[in-house]
Amino acid sequence: MTTFDIRNRIYLELVELSGHVIAQRSWSATLWADCLYRTVRLAKPDHRCRLLHGTQEIKPSTPLVALDLSLGSGIQVVWIARQTDAYKPGNTAFAAIKANGSVVTWGRTPFHALPMGSAPGGGVVHISHTFGAFAAILVDGSVVTWGDSQSGADSSAVAALLTEGVVQVVATDGAFAAMKANGSVVTWGRGGRGGDSSAVAALLTEGVVQVCGNCGTFVARLSNGSIVTWGDSWGRAVQAVPEVTDAIHICSTSSHAWCAFLLNGSVVTWGSSHFGGDSSAVAQHLTEGVVQVRGTNTACAALMIDGSVVTWGDDAAGGDSSGVALLLRDIISVTGSGGAFAAIRQNGCVVTWGDDAERGDSSEVAALLTEGVVHICGIEQAFAAIKADGSVVTWGQQNMGGDSSAVASLLTEGVVAIC
Incomplete structure (x- = not known):
């Protein structure tokens, strides 16, 4: 009542x-x-x-x-839907899903790319991408891949496992991981970037409830609350993976750092201290009330239940939010790019901070970000915002996703998701 x-x-x-x-x-x-x-x-x-x-x-x-x-x-x-579209290091292209299930892409592909496949014509419900390749889940639970064959577009080795039952696809910079309805995980792409999960295969056959990835490493949360990792371990050299059995959510927070939400409401972080893995400076703020954690390459931001934001890590890459402190209230969402953050306030306006070159400076489109913004996605040097009317606003390096003029006519309405 x-x-x-x-x-x-x-x-x-x-x-x-x-x-x-x-x-x-x-x-x-x-x-x-x-x-x-x-x-x-x-x-x-x-x-x-x-x-x-x-x-x-x-x-x-x-x-x-x-x-x-x-x-x-x-x-x-x-x-x-689960918000799995956290910033991925190196990405220079966006993909937008429209209400009719079609896909619109723009930005730059890697210079070394060996293209294969093409975007599906419709029926898309989710997209994830590496640095150069895309993977889409269709309405029937199958997966379609396209883009750079060296970065995950070639899924032929596991094609038989991707025809049905896929409920989540996430990526590192060079590999994909698909979680199926039966709790198993399928990986492909560059072996050293997480595409080879053979070392932990026995733990990924059932009971997986969530997977996420950052720069070369995947992390899976199991139904018993424990955590499994595989891929490049360089970013975890300073702080080891915590031995927890009560994780209720995990997420990548920067290119080489992670966090886990625990049953008691607190958050623990790990990974390289140079990339935000060490949150000891703000630990007292992370014991309760954290609802979201996002990152840039080297800094992290936590959205609190009261609408405030706590930041740590590299000051120049968004770890220092003092310049916009008065504006960081009534925040409902935070997103990172390579070196900047963008936050949405309850009235639909956007606040940005961090490295101007990484689009901490949104002045070029400021008039379009004063109201009506409902979602933001960040890549290496650009952001894309979805407005309440289904249109999209982009800003950042023009050849790295900041300029969407080539597909502008397709982004005026009906966009429901961007990654």
């Missing part, structure tokens, strides 16, 4: 489609609905969702006082 009492507080139930109650408590009627979104994301970090009140969708910018309390129903939580 949804009620409003004399103390000017609103009581809400946040309920999944299954009937599971995520939260049941009161909020001040003076707040915006972004507080509901942050609460929901604590249940499933890095998932996207929609909130429905009756048949009406609640936006993060919706004032709670504007809710129609006569509807007499709780707030319905509809999970959309």
Whole structure:
């Protein structure tokens, strides 16, 4: 039920489609609905969702006082998709999925690329990419690959395993990993970049619930809460992988660093201290209330439940956010590029900071980022933002994805995801 009492507080139930109650408590009627979104994301970090009140969708910018309390129903939580599109080192191209399942790509492919295959004409529900190759999950659970044959576009060795049942595909800079509905994992691409998982094969045949990748390394979370890694171990040389058995979510935070959300609400990080793997300087802020962690090449940013942002790592690459500290409130999402961050506020405007050359300077498109932004994706030296009307705004190095003019007519509406 949804009620409003004399103390000017609103009581809400946040309920999944299954009937599971995520939260049941009161909020001040003076707040915006972004507080509901942050609460929901604590249940499933890095998932996207929609909130429905009756048949009406609640936006993060919706004032709670504007809710129609006569509807007499709780707030319905509809999970959309896991946010696996964290920044990947070296990527110089974007891929956008449209509402009709078609794909639009732009940017630069590697100079050494040996092209093979082509983008599917439709039916795409998810895309991931290495530095030079793309992998798309289709509506039937199969996978299609294209791009540089040396960077994962050639999936022929595992083709028989990719015809059905794939629920997640993630990438390093040179390899892919596909998680199937039965909890197994299939890998291909450059062996030294994670394409060869033979060393941990026995652990990847069942019970895998999540996989993610960064620069050369994959990490898998098992159903028992433990963590398995394979690929290039250079980035983990300074801080070893934590021996945890209660991880509820994992994610790459920079090119050579990781973090795990634990059952008690805290976050642990590991990897190279030069790339944000050492978060000891901000450890006191990571014991509870973290809803998202993102990174650049060498710095990290954590979005907190109160809408604030905690940063650490290389100051020049976004680790120092003091220059925009007054603007980092009411944040609902953070994304990184090679050396800069972009954050979306509850009103749909964008705040950027970090290395100007890595697009910490968004002044060239500032007028287009003052409202209506719902999602941002970052690659090496560019960002792409999806607006509420399905259009796309890009900025950054022109030949590395920042210039989308060649496909501009295809990006004016209907875009639902970008990686």
